[in-house]
Structure formats: structure tokens, C-alpha cells
Amino acid sequence: MKKPIIVIGMGELGSVFARGFLKLGYPVQPVNRSQSMQDIADEIPDPAAVLIAVGEADIHQTLQECPAVWADNLILLQNELLKRDWENTHVTDPTVISVWFEKKKGMDSKVVLPSPVYGQHSKLVFNALSQLDLPCVQLDSQAELTYELVRKNLYILTTNIAGLVVGGNVESLMNQHKDIMNAVADEVLDIQDALTEQQNDRTKLMKGLIEAFEGDLEHKCMGRSAPARLKRALEHAETLNINVPYLHKIAQTHT
Structure with missing residues (x-):
């Protein structure tokens, strides 16, 4: 049995990635606004990965509140994201994807460019998106x-x-x-x-x-x-x- 993947924020993008993870055989544990990240971290302290899929307006608070046991296991996908957004937090070396497909309610995903990803979970992200025929490219450097x-x-x-x-x-x-x-x-x-x-x-x-x-x-x-x-x-x-x-x-x- 594979370790679960935590998905914080089950909006349009979070749902796309969750579907990809499920197709790879990973259990997915969603975290919605009404749920406590720490409560779930107490139950699942060592997940396969933690995807933060909240909007850019919520990313800084979510990073600050992210349980310490998850801090070195994150995947980030927000727009307007740069290294400075996480380097002064307890988060270390997150996997980051620049999402170049658009997903709106009631629509299939529309690809603009292959989505580049870098970090320890880049292969996981690549494989999940491949399950959905969404092109992704793994980067070699920061x-x-x-x-x-x-x-x-x-x-x-x-x-x-x-x-x-x-x-x-x-x-x-x-x-x-x-x-x-x-x-x-x-x-x-x-x-x-x-x-x-x-x-x-x-x-x-x-x-x-x-x-x-x-x-x-x-x-x-x-x-x-x-x-x-x-x-x-x-x-x-x-x-x-x-x-x-x-x-x-x-x-x-x-x-």
C-alpha cells in the first residue's frame, strides 16, 4: 500500500492533481478550509508528498501554518511564486511546478505549454500529469x-x-x-x-x-x-x- 498524498485545497487545480495521484495508485487525503492541517498531520505524519493547491492570496498563511513534519515534503503550484515566498519560512526545498494548463469549472484542462517542475517530487508530478495527458517537463536546476x-x-x-x-x-x-x-x-x-x-x-x-x-x-x-x-x-x-x-x-x- 502506497503512502497517502495530502492535497491542501481541493479547487480546480487541486482536483486535477488529486486525480493524477489516484490514477498512480496513491490514496489522497484532502484538506479543506474547515479542516486543521495539524490534526491531519497528527494522523498522517509521513505522507508520500503534500501538495499545497490554495490560491496565491492564501499561500503565505498556509506556509506559515504548515505542520513542521510536512515542511520538507511540499509541492507548490501557485502563480506569482518565487523562492523568497518560502525561503524565510520553515519550509525547505519544496518541489515547485509552474502550471501552464488552465482548468475552469465544467471544462477540460486547456494546455498552453508543458508545465516545468523542479524538486524531489518532480518525477511524481510528471507521472501524475502524464496519467491525465497533461505535458510536463522536469528541470535540472534551481x-x-x-x-x-x-x-x-x-x-x-x-x-x-x-x-x-x-x-x-x-x-x-x-x-x-x-x-x-x-x-x-x-x-x-x-x-x-x-x-x-x-x-x-x-x-x-x-x-x-x-x-x-x-x-x-x-x-x-x-x-x-x-x-x-x-x-x-x-x-x-x-x-x-x-x-x-x-x-x-x-x-x-x-x-
Whole structure:
């Protein structure tokens, strides 16, 4: 009998991964909002893995409250995630996946790109997604993971924030509003450089952004969380003392 896998947050993404784990023969123990992680950790102190599938707004509190016996056994999948989000907690070396498929209620998963994963449970994640015909690629280094996380952040923030101005889909953003796309992306990358404490390869990242656009040209730019993403970006910029005049202009005129 395989050890169980804990899934914290059984929303759309958590349910996809749970199905993949079940197809591999792992028992799955869900943890919902009304349940205590510590109570379940007392019963299952040594699971095969612990997937945290809560939304990005809840990830920091969930990491803080994560039972110590699980802290070196985590899989994270949130958007807007970087190493700084876990390195000052008791969590050590989590497996991290940058999810490039979209799952909405009543819909099958829609793939934009293969989802890169890095960490001790990368093979487990790869195998689980393979059960569902969802492409995944295992990374070889922390540096590769940092690039992939920054690329996903660039995609999410640029499309959402530019979408507040132009609406539409990523094809129209790329082809008809390139000046707005570039202005937003440039300031987003200023913030990402500060958050990662390194100068990221902008040429490579912009190529990666266009590759993601081409993976789903009809993808809508502005999700319902766009104003919150802009607000978080401006908060980071203020904390890190980064000048982002274009993002401020968007906030003043389109939120």
C-alpha cells in the first residue's frame, strides 16, 4: 500500500492533481478550509508528498501554518511564486511546478505549454500529469526553475495589467498593442529582478512570453484578479523602491 498524498485545497487545480495521484495508485487525503492541517498531520505524519493547491492570496498563511513534519515534503503550484515566498519560512526545498494548463469549472484542462517542475517530487508530478495527458517537463536546476517562475509571472502580470487597458486576447495584445505590452513587461521585469535579487535575461524572457502567447492565442488578457495583481505589483514596487510610472498610470485610470 502506497503512502497517502495530502492535497491542501481541493479547487480546480487541486482536483486535477488529486486525480493524477489516484490514477498512480496513491490514496489522497484532502484538506479543506474547515479542516486543521495539524490534526491531519497528527494522523498522517509521513505522507508520500503534500501538495499545497490554495490560491496565491492564501499561500503565505498556509506556509506559515504548515505542520513542521510536512515542511520538507511540499509541492507548490501557485502563480506569482518565487523562492523568497518560502525561503524565510520553515519550509525547505519544496518541489515547485509552474502550471501552464488552465482548468475552469465544467471544462477540460486547456494546455498552453508543458508545465516545468523542479524538486524531489518532480518525477511524481510528471507521472501524475502524464496519467491525465497533461505535458510536463522536469528541470535540472534551481536556476532553470527561477527562469520559469519569472516567465510565468511575466505572462500573468503583463497580460492581466495590460488587459486592464486594452482588454481582448493575447494575440491582439501582441500584434496590435505591442507598445503597451512592452511598457508593462519592462516594469514587471524591474520588479521581478528586485524580487529575485538578480538581473534576469530579458531577451530570453520576452521570447518566452511570446512563446506562451502563441500556445493559446485566444487566451483572454484580463482575468477577474487583474486589479489585485496590479495592486500587489505596486506594493512590491513601493517596498523595493522601484520606479514604475506606467503601472501607476494604469492604476489611476483603469481601476
